[in-house]
Amino acid sequence: xxxxxxxxxxxxxxxxxxxxxxxxxxxxxxxxxxxxxxxxxxxxxxxxxxxxxxxxxxxxxxxxxxxxxxxxxxxxxxxxxxxxxxxxxxxxxxxxxxxxxxxxxxxxxxxxxxxxxxxxxxxxxxxxxxxxxxxxxxxxxxxxxxxxxxxxxxxxxxxxxxxxxxxxxxxxxxxxxxxxxxxxxxxxxxxxxxxxxxxxxxxxxxxxxxxxxxxxxxxxxxxxxxxxxxxxxxxxxxxxxxxxxxxxxxxxxxxxxxxxxxxxxxxxxxxxxxxxxxxxxxxxxxxxxxxxxxxxxxxxxxxxxxxxxxxxxxxxxxxxxxxxxxxxxxxxxxxxxxxxxxxxxxxxxxxxxxxxxxxxxxxxxxxxxxxxxxxxxxxxxxxxxxxxxxxxxxxxxxxxxxxxxxxxxxxxxxxxxxxxxxxxxxxxxxxxxxxxxxxxxxxxxxxxxxxxxxxxxxxxxxxxxxxxxxxxxxxxxxxx
Amino acid sequence: xxxxxxxxxxxxxxxxxxxxxxxxxxxxxxxxxxxxxxxxxxxxxxxxxxxxxxxxxxxxxxxxxxxxxxxxxxxxxxxxxxxxxxxxxxxxxxxxxxxxxxxxxxxxxxxxxxxxxxxxxxxxxxxxxxxxxxxxxxxxxxxxxxxxxxxxxxxxxxxxxxxxxxxxxxxxxxxxxxxxxxxxxxxxxxxxxxxxxxxxxxxxxxxxxxxxxxxxxxxxxxxxxxxxxxxxxxxxxxxxxxxxxxxxxxxxxxxxxxxxxxxxxxxxxxxxxxxxxxxxxxxxxxxxxxxxxxxxxxxxxxxxxxxxxxxxxxxxxxxxxxxxxxxxxxxxxxxxxxxxxxxxxxxxxxxxxxxxxxxxxxxxxxxxxxxxxxxxxxxxxxxxxxxxxxxxxxxxxxxxxxxxxxxxxxxxxxxxxxxxxxxxxxxxxxxxxxxxxxxxxxxxxxxxxxxxxx
Numbered sequence: 001x002x003x004x005x006x007x008x009x010x011x012x013x014x015x016x017x018x019x020x021x022x023x024x025x026x027x028x029x030x031x032x033x034x035x036x037x038x039x040x041x042x043x044x045x046x047x048x049x050x051x052x053x054x055x056x057x058x059x060x061x062x063x064x065x066x067x068x069x070x071x072x073x074x075x076x077x078x079x080x081x082x083x084x085x086x087x088x089x090x091x092x093x094x095x096x097x098x099x100x101x102x103x104x105x106x107x108x109x110x111x112x113x114x115x116x117x118x119x120x121x122x123x124x125x126x127x128x129x130x131x132x133x134x135x136x137x138x139x140x141x142x143x144x145x146x147x148x149x150x151x152x153x154x155x156x157x158x159x160x161x162x163x164x165x166x167x168x169x170x171x172x173x174x175x176x177x178x179x180x181x182x183x184x185x186x187x188x189x190x191x192x193x194x195x196x197x198x199x200x201x202x203x204x205x206x207x208x209x210x211x212x213x214x215x216x217x218x219x220x221x222x223x224x225x226x227x228x229x230x231x232x233x234x235x236x237x238x239x240x241x242x243x244x245x246x247x248x249x250x251x252x253x254x255x256x257x258x259x260x261x262x263x264x265x266x267x268x269x270x271x272x273x274x275x276x277x278x279x280x281x282x283x284x285x286x287x288x289x290x291x292x293x294x295x296x297x298x299x300x301x302x303x304x305x306x307x308x309x310x311x312x313x314x315x316x317x318x319x320x321x322x323x324x325x326x327x328x329x330x331x332x333x334x335x336x337x338x339x340x341x342x343x344x345x346x347x348x349x350x351x352x353x354x355x356x357x358x359x360x361x362x363x364x365x366x367x368x369x370x371x372x373x374x375x376x377x378x379x380x381x382x383x384x385x386x387x388x389x390x391x392x393x394x395x396x397x398x399x400x401x402x403x404x405x406x407x408x409x410x411x412x413x414x415x416x417x418x419x420x421x422x423x424x425x426x427x428x429x430x431x432x433x434x435x436x437x438x439x440x441x442x443x444x445x446x447x448x449x450x451x452x453x454x455x456x457x458x459x460x461x462x463x464x465x466x467x468x469x470x471x472x473x474x475x476x477x478x479x480x
Numbered sequence: 481x482x483x484x485x486x487x488x489x490x491x492x493x494x495x496x497x498x499x500x501x502x503x504x505x506x507x508x509x510x511x512x513x514x515x516x517x518x519x520x521x522x523x524x525x526x527x528x529x530x531x532x533x534x535x536x537x538x539x540x541x542x543x544x545x546x547x548x549x550x551x552x553x554x555x556x557x558x559x560x561x562x563x564x565x566x567x568x569x570x571x572x573x574x575x576x577x578x579x580x581x582x583x584x585x586x587x588x589x590x591x592x593x594x595x596x597x598x599x600x601x602x603x604x605x606x607x608x609x610x611x612x613x614x615x616x617x618x619x620x621x622x623x624x625x626x627x628x629x630x631x632x633x634x635x636x637x638x639x640x641x642x643x644x645x646x647x648x649x650x651x652x653x654x655x656x657x658x659x660x661x662x663x664x665x666x667x668x669x670x671x672x673x674x675x676x677x678x679x680x681x682x683x684x685x686x687x688x689x690x691x692x693x694x695x696x697x698x699x700x701x702x703x704x705x706x707x708x709x710x711x712x713x714x715x716x717x718x719x720x721x722x723x724x725x726x727x728x729x730x731x732x733x734x735x736x737x738x739x740x741x742x743x744x745x746x747x748x749x750x751x752x753x754x755x756x757x758x759x760x761x762x763x764x765x766x767x768x769x770x771x772x773x774x775x776x777x778x779x780x781x782x783x784x785x786x787x788x789x790x791x792x793x794x795x796x797x798x799x800x801x802x803x804x805x806x807x808x809x810x811x812x813x814x815x816x817x818x819x820x821x822x823x824x825x826x827x828x829x830x831x832x833x834x835x836x837x838x839x840x841x842x843x844x845x846x847x848x849x850x851x852x853x854x855x856x857x858x859x860x861x862x863x864x865x866x867x868x869x870x871x872x873x874x875x876x877x878x879x880x881x882x883x884x885x886x887x888x889x890x891x892x893x894x895x896x897x898x899x900x901x902x903x904x905x906x907x908x909x910x911x912x913x914x915x916x917x918x919x920x921x922x923x924x925x926x927x928x929x930x931x932x933x934x
Binding site: 084086087088089091127128131132135136137138140155157180184187188190191194195196197198199200299300301302303305333334335336341344345346347348349350351352371372373403406407408409410411412413414416417418419420 | 519520521522552561564565568569570571572573588589590593616617618619620621622623624625627628631632690736737738739740773774775780783784787790791811813814843844847848850851852854855857858859860
């Protein structure tokens with residue numbers, strides 16, 4: 001799974017005969033979400049219904065929370081389970097607090113390195129054999145490290161569940177970090193870094209975080225550097241594993257063909273031997289990022305890539321939901337966002353332009369990006385900046401707010417249509433500590449956002465005069 | 481081996497699910513497929529047109545994809561630019577994509593909004609209205625899209641050049657996004673004439689997956705899509721044939737924006753729809769054995785044992801209406817050159833052609849694919865696409881559902897036969913991507929007019 005490289009020239013790699021090589025498929029937009037606008041038409045006018053319930057049951061009063069079982073194993077491991085026996089599959093997602101922000105200084109990329117090593121041999125099973133068994137039993141295991149969390153994902157056919165549990169348990173508790181596998185993965189990570197060093201999007205993003213965060217752990221790349229990846233040893237990996245993989249921060253979401261009593265047994269087998277308490281370094285809070293700053297990294301490309309952003313808010317902030325709605329209107333909503341309308345639809349300046357909230361555990365961010373041909377990049381940035389200004393000053397219109405609510409509430413059930421998507425929701429609701437009733441109250445919380453409130457949040461959140469902008473390319477037009 | 485039985489059993493239950501697929505045709509020729517899935521109160525609605533970039537008139541490359549963008553403008557009922565906004569106001573997500581053989585529009589919505597998206601999709605099947613100005617602005621958007629996808633990325637440039645080399649005559653050699661100089665000339669008239677020729681009920685497949693019954697969909701589709709008139713002059717998909725390959729070809733791109741030297745290879749191969757019975761299934765398994773993931777032959781030899789490459793992989797692409805393809809790639813490890821990589825890789829391929837796979841390799845690759853088929857049942861959009869890709873090039877529901885059975889039947893002999901038949905030097909294009917010293921050459925205006933293929 002952690003084999004890093006899709007071939008540059010074969011992004012078309014396909015594993016299923018019924019999915020077309022991706023190189024040949026062009027998608028209208030890279031983003032799925034769309035929104036708003038005010039003109040009612042013959043067709044849309046037919047519809048003003050309230051957002052629907054998540055449940056496919058006809059009883060409108062049924063709560064999704066009633067379908068979530070809180071399973072506690074004999075060993076005290078807790079998980080949220082949604083049982084569904086219609087397909088012989090089980091999807092499990094779990095996470096620990098920590099992530100790349102816990103990488104020691106000089107060992108940046110350690111958490112990411114660990115994601116690549118856990119399925120490269122464990123217990124008595126060597127790397128080749130471990131991979132062979134995953135393949136043979138069609139078990140999907142993968143791991144991911146973000147700045148604040150380390151998470152894992154397991155999918156198995158019901159009939160191969162015992163094997164899947166055995167392998168996942170070994171991967172988490174007894175990874176071998178064998179010398180050959182370690183050097184092989186190191187080689188792949190270093191190669192990956194070489195590609196990233198020439199990728200304008202990645203350069204722009206890395207430079208942004210470095211500029212914004214200075215010597216804070218968030219400044220560092222999750223993927224590390226050539227020097228840091230070269231310095232990482234098996235001892236470093238094991239130390240990180242022991243510090244982070246612990247019961248006190250563990251959260252688990254499970255969906256599919258398994259009963260609560262069977263799950264309880266599995267939980268102990270996979271997680272029962274973990275240490276009780278994690279050993280996490282304290283990450284300083286970041287309440288203010290200093291801007292404005294602008295950095296241009298010259299690269300001989302026909303199109304310049306820009307990343308822009310400033311301080312945002314955390315997930316636990318009381319304004320998070322209104323801010324989320326606000327960002328949807330600004331640049332989170334695909335075709336109909338203000339940025340998409342002004343930059344792409346009206347002026348043809350970009351294929352992709354977007355903004356998003358990135359609520360890190362120790363300080364939130366507001367971020368965005370755009371890519372425009374070199375002789376019009378400044379024009380794109382001017383349009384974006386004036387849109388931010390307009391939004392901060394006047395806020396969105398009442399109709400934009402109404403349309404955003406309709407999209408955000410109406411599309412919520414689309415996050416629950418596959419087992420792994422549901423498992424992912426169950427995990428992150430726990431990781432963010434949003435509570436068991438979150439799924440049932442979330443749409444009401446969106447509905448409750450008032451026009452006055454969102455105007456105030458726009459003022460509080462959006463600061464075009466504080467933007468940090470990093471540009472990679474060769475912009476030739478003049479900043480106005 | 482117990483894992484084998486396990487996968488096969490899971491497969492049986494999934495077939496229970498697949499057999500709920502219902503297919504019918506409306507009087508105007510629209511094909512309809514319904515895939516019920518009642519686990520969540522949502523539906524996926526897709527319209528697949530049997531037209532893609534390979535159907536473009538010569539000299540207007542990119543028009544199929546450009547039209548796909550323009551389809552989001554307006555009709556008499558939908559104000560310009562409102563299409564996606566209306567979908568969004570209904571809590572839906574929409575998008576579209578274009579390939580060489582198909583153009584596909586899709587929405588995901590709560591089930592009670594299905595009639596609305598159907599009305600809108602049916603409306604734009606025949607009633608698209610385009611203003612000249614919005615066409616020109618959107619043309620700038622697709623030119624930016626080309627810069628993002630291709631011109632800013634040397635590996636995409638190489639990939640485009642390799643395809644142009646593999647297909648010397650057939651339109652698969654022309655990129656779906658189009659050649660820049662031709663894109664820059666595309667007009668409103670080009671778009672509308674392409675639209676009129678190919679967008680009609682008798683050239684489309686409607687797929688609805690999700691929390692619906694076949695009866696509901698039949699009633700709705702008959703009412704909403706039914707009145708659209710059949711178009712008797714729907715464009716014929718007559719495409720030129722590729723000449724028999726006669727010599728191996730090589731493309732080398734030196735570009736300072738390259739991260740690390742990369743080896744690439746393409747081979748001509750048939751697709752599922754054009755192959756002799758069983759051949760495409762054998763090609764899929766062969767490529768899984770040779771180059772699929774970290775248990776593959778090439779990975780074990782080149783990456784794990786001999787440490788010549790840091791990564792290696794490959795694929796068989798069998799979805800095409802006219803042709804399929806085999807692809808391989810490898811990134812050199814340490815001080816190894818691309819020549820070292822190529823020599824070692826070719827040695828393994830020759831050995832494979834001679835001796836074929838082992839029984840264990842074959843069994844493992846079958847398990848992996850059949851499991852993937854079962855995993856796909858978990859997602860209604862994956863399922864809808866699985867059927868769509870098959871149907872849009874002339875395949876059938878049965879082709880999709882019997883795939884696991886046909887896969888089971890593939891023997892070691894079959895693998896050896898397709899290896900020998902298709903891993904042929906003379907039908908290959910080798911592409912090398914190198915971090916060259918020089919600045920990439922910028923095209924002059926005159927060269928742009930002439931076109932990059934020159």
